[in-house]
Amino acid sequence: MKNLKKLAALGLTAALTLGLVACGSSTQAASKNDQAAANSTKTDQVYRTLDEIKESGAINIGVFSDKSPFGYVDENGEYQGYDVYFANRLAKDLGVKVNFVSTEAANRIEYLQTGKVDVILANFTVTDERKEEVDFALPYMNVSLGVVSPADKVVKNLDDLTSDDSLIVISGTTAETYLIENYPNLTLQKYDTYANAKNALENGNGVAWVNDNTEVLAFASENEGYKVGIATLGSKDTIAPAVSKGNQTLLDSINEEIKTLGGEQFFHKDYEETLTATYGADYEEELVVEGGVIK
Numbered sequence: 614m615k616n617l618k619k620l621a622a623l624g625l626t627a628a629l630t631l632g633l634v635a636c637g638s639s640t641q642a643a644s645k646n647d648q649a650a651a652n653s654t655k656t657d658q659v660y661r662t663l664d665e666i667k668e669s670g671a672i673n674i675g676v677f678s679d680k681s682p683f684g685y686v687d688e689n690g691e692y693q694g695y696d697v698y699f700a701n702r703l704a705k706d707l708g709v710k711v712n713f714v715s716t717e718a719a720n721r722i723e724y725l726q727t728g729k730v731d732v733i734l735a736n737f738t739v740t741d742e743r744k745e746e747v748d749f750a751l752p753y754m755n756v757s758l759g760v761v762s763p764a765d766k767v768v769k770n771l772d773d774l775t776s777d778d779s780l781i782v783i784s785g786t787t788a789e790t791y792l793i794e795n796y797p798n799l800t801l802q803k804y805d806t807y808a809n810a811k812n813a814l815e816n817g818n819g820v821a822w823v824n825d826n827t828e829v830l831a832f833a834s835e836n837e838g839y840k841v842g843i844a845t846l847g848s849k850d851t852i853a854p855a856v857s858k859g860n861q862t863l864l865d866s867i868n869e870e871i872k873t874l875g876g877e878q879f880f881h882k883d884y885e886e887t888l889t890a891t892y893g894a895d896y897e898e899e900l901v902v903e904g905g906v907i908k
Contacts, residue, residue: 659728660857663707663866666731671710674700675730678715679808682831682891683736686715695887696734699753702879703732703870717806719785722746725857732867733855736825738787740850748858750867751905752851753880758788759826760843761814761833767842768821776800781819783810788823791847814839827900831891851902868905875904 666672676696677684684694692713704711714730721737724730725747738756739749762768774780779800782789792801802819804810811832814822822829826844833839854871856863874880880901892900902908 658859659726660860660863661728661731662860663862666863667707667709669709671712672704672707672732673712673714673730674704675714675716675721675724675733675735676700677717677735677807679806680736680828681835682888683827684734693887695754695883696736698883698887699880700732700734702874703734703867706870707866717785718783719805721785721855725855728857731856731860731863736827736852737855738825738850739853740787740790742790743855746858747855748860748864750854750856750864751871752853752902752907753871753905754827754852754902755849755900755907756825756827756852757849758791758823758846759829759841760821760823760846761829761839761841762821763817764838764840766820767840769842771796771799771843771846774799774820778820779818781810781813781822783807783824786824787847787850788825792823795847827892830896834891851907871905875906878903 661669676692676694678686678692680694682694684692684696687693697713700711700713714724716724716730716733716735718735721733721735722743725733733747736756737743737749739752743749760768760771768774771780774796776798777800779802780792781802781804782792784803784805789801789803792799802813804813807828810822810824813819814832815836821842822832823846826841826846829841830844833841854867856867880903881897884897884901888900889897
């Protein structure tokens with residue numbers, strides 16, 4: 614009888630031990646799975662959070678280098694323009710230095726998705742399609758499309774054109790998308806940079822250049838012999854900073870910055886410092902969005 618009780622006790626002990634081992638293995642496996650998921654998430658995250666940017670001491674901001682008066686490099690090799698003016702203030706208020714990264718229209722989203730920049734401040738028009746790939750902050754400017762052409766043959770209506778009349782556009786811009794969707798029969802000459810698009814127009818490679826109205830107005834004012842025949846084409850949109858999808862801490866910080874700057878009429882000052890020489894005072898209220906509030 615004693616032997617039977619002893620065997621039963623040993624059996625119970627073994628069973629309990631096996632159960633604990635199995636439970637421990639399950640817990641360890643779950644823990645490893647959780648860790649793997651966390652590592653996977655961390656690996657997939659290409660952006661830097663607000664804290665990481667501050668800790669590094671510098672923020673990488675994508676701007677144009679050839680789109681005066683919004684983003685360009687002056688004769689001294691310094692970045693200037695409306696977007697750059699804002700970028701400098703943003704970095705200053707974050708307490709970090711700014712590293713400017715020259716970008717083109719077609720690679721603005723790519724630069725965010727690959728972590729090459731923390732923020733895009735490159736005359737970036739907000740669209741529903743782009744919202745699926747990046748997160749936009751509050752707007753700081755109004756914009757629509759416009760059409761500039763030689764003064765001796767002004768294009769006033771795109772419906773008057775045929776497939777033999779080619780239009781100049783920049784790849785990756787809202788102008789390209791608008792024309793493809795609304796004027797599929799027209800011929801488009803696509804260029805990667807603003808400089809190449811301007812050269813194409815000056816060399817007579819197209820009957821007109823379609824782009825942001827702010828850009829074509831600036832071109833016509835700075836280049837004799839050209840006129841904006843269509844000042845507003847399509848819908849009115851806004852320009853805003855963009856960050857990588859999901860970078861909430863940086864997005865929240867930029868939104869708060871824009872609201873705060875609105876209290877001091879910062880973007881009106883920005884306009885007066887960087888755009889008045891091109892557009893004069895007449896367009897200030899139409900173009901500037903202060904504090905992220907569209908009127």
